[in-house]
Amino acid sequence: MQLILFWILYPILFLISILPFRILYIVSDGVYFLVYYVIGYRKKVVRENIALSLPHLSEKERREIEKKSYKHLCDMFLEMIKTMSISVKEIEKRFVVKNLDEYLELEKEGKSIALMCGHYASYEWSISINSQITFDGFAIYKRITNKHFDNLVKKIRSRFKAYLITTKETIPTIEKNDENGVKGLYGFASDQSPQIRQKTYWSKFMGIEVPVYVGAEILAKKFDMNIMFMKIKKVKRGFYEAEFELLTKEPKSIPDFQITETFLRKVEQQILEAPEFYLWTHKRWKHKGKNKLNKES
Template sequence: MQLLAYILIYPILWLVSILPFRLLYLVSDGLYLLLYYLIGYRKKVVYNNLKLVFPEKSETELKKIQKKFYKHLCDMFLEMAKTMTISEKELKKRFKILNPEEFQRLESLNKSVILIFGHYASWEWSIVIQNYVNFKGLAVYKRLANRYFDKLVKDIRSKFNTDLISTKETIHTINDMEAKGIKSVTGFLSDQSPRLTKDVYWGTFMGIDVPCFTGAERLAKKLDLTTVYLKVNKVKRGYYEAEVITLTENPNDYKDYELTDMFLREVEKQIYQAPEYYFWTHKRWKHTR
């Protein structure tokens, strides 16, 4: 069944990937109408999330943000498919690193780097970062249930020589590389909701107490890794800019969970500025207290 689903869907994704960008976004406009007005994909989840974190906004304002978000969501989904065939030159034009010299400075410290970012603007096209660094690029991801699509995602995201590793492989992989003297830049998407356990850290995100992922911070402290936030903004349709913001070069100078809170504050600032570019379909606030 997994193979059948892959055989049926892969050709569609490939055809989308070879479309010129102008045509790609025409398809995205049609997908938006289908997804928002006919299917209504997770509309209730999105609206409830927006209402929860923006209680001061009117229903009209919330609906406006919701529609903008769905347009962005469709763009991002098709951009992900486009990554299958996009050239390095084209991707670097559409996903610009504003201060690549910061990567060079961090590498001069001869310490591996933890790169934290959120589900904001475009995280898929951040794979181009490997072209700006000399350290080995790693990206932590959650395996897909369908092993054929899991391989496809790994192939797409490792297109520019970044290796994808599962959450269970992370500590072992980085420890092994450090023992061999191989320095790395490891990307973590750390703003979503973890499993609820008795020892989970409860932080504040968008004014609400929620459980938070702390794996990036714990790894940074365990191995004394420089910790960086990747601030990605959407400039216009199909174009993004990313800024490298160093949170600390010495993570053990901070109290437990302080770096996690610093990361969340950075994501919040972006959401308040342009909320339509956050990943509202995820049930980020399903656990609250």
Template sequence: MQFLIYIIVYPFLWFTSKLPFRLLYLVSDGLYILLYHVIGYRRKVVNNNLRLVFPEKTEKEITAIRKKFYKHLCDMFLEMAKTMSISEKELKKRFKITNPGEFKRLESLNKSIILIFGHYASWEWSIVLQNYLNFKGYAVYKKLANHHFDKLVRDIRSKFNTTLISTKETISIINKNESNGIKSITGFLSDQSPRLSKDVYWNEFMGINTPCFTGAERLAKKLDLSTAYLKVSKIKRGFYEAEIIVLAEDSNMYKDYELTDLFLKEVEKQIHKAPEYYFWTHKRWKHKDEFSK
């Protein structure tokens, strides 16, 4: 069944990747009508999230953000498919690093780097980062249940020499590289909701008490790595800019959870500025009612 689904979906993805951008976004417009107006994909989740974090906004304002978000979501999905065939030159034009010298400065410290992302704007096209680095690039991801699509995602995201690794592999791979004198930069999407446990860290994100993912910070401290945030902004349709914001050259100089808080504050600032580019379909605040228990 997994293979059957794959062979049905793959031709659509491949064909989409070959479309010129003008046609790609026409398809995205059609997909938006289907996803938003016909299917109503996860609209309840999106509505609940938006009303939760923006209680001061009117229903008209919430609706405007919601529609813009779904248009962006469709663009991002098709842009991910476009990555299958996009050239390095085209991707560099559409995903620009505004301060690449900051990577070089961090690399000059001769310490491996943890690079934290949020689910904001576009994290898919950040695979072009390896072309600005001397360090070996890794991206931590969650394996897909369908191993055919899992391989496809790994192939797409590894196109420009970034290597995808699972959470379980991360520490052993970085340790092995450090033992062999190989410095690396490892990317984490760190604004998701972790599993609940007795010692989970809680703090406010967008004004709501919620458990926070701290794996990137803990790893940076355990292995004595630098920590940075990749601030990705959408400039216009199909064009993004990314800024490297250094959170800590020496992560162990910060108190526990302080780097996690700094990262989340950066994501919050972007959400307040342009909320339509955050990934509202995730149940980010699903555990909020567990805080006082």
């Protein structure tokens, strides 16, 4: 059944991917109308998330952000499909890294790099940096249930010299690379919602206490990696700018969770500057109010 579904959808996706950008965004406008006005995909989740995170705004202002966020979401979805056929030259023109030289200088220090970013703007097109760097690029992702589409996504990413690894594969991959002297750039999108466990770290994100991913910080300390943050800005439709920001070269010297806190504040800053480009459809705040340790204390 999975294979049949793949063969039905693959030709459609490929045809979409070869559309000129001008036509692609006309299609995106149509998808937006269906997703927002007809299907109402996760509209309740988005509305609640924006209300929780941006209570200082009026209802009218929040609704405007909501609509713009869906338009951006549809653009990003179509842009993701576009990576099936887009050339390296074209994607580098549309996803510009402003200070690549600063990153390349950091590579010369001979330490692997943990790159932290949020689900903001075009985090999908950040794969384009892998064709411009020396280190092997690894992105931690959630495996797609349909193995044929999962293989397709991996194949697409490999066009840009990016390797996808699941959460379970992350530590073994880093350990193996470290043992073999392979220097890697490891991408962590650490702003989403982890499962609650006994040792879960809680912090405030957009003013709301939630469980937080700390894997990037823990692994960077364990394997002595440099840590950078990637700030992405949407310049206009189909065009983005990214900028690397050094968080630390000495992660072991930083108090526990301080790196994670710095990361969260940087993502918050992005959201407050232009909230319409954040991924509001994810249930980021679903565990709010569930911190039993704080309640007991």
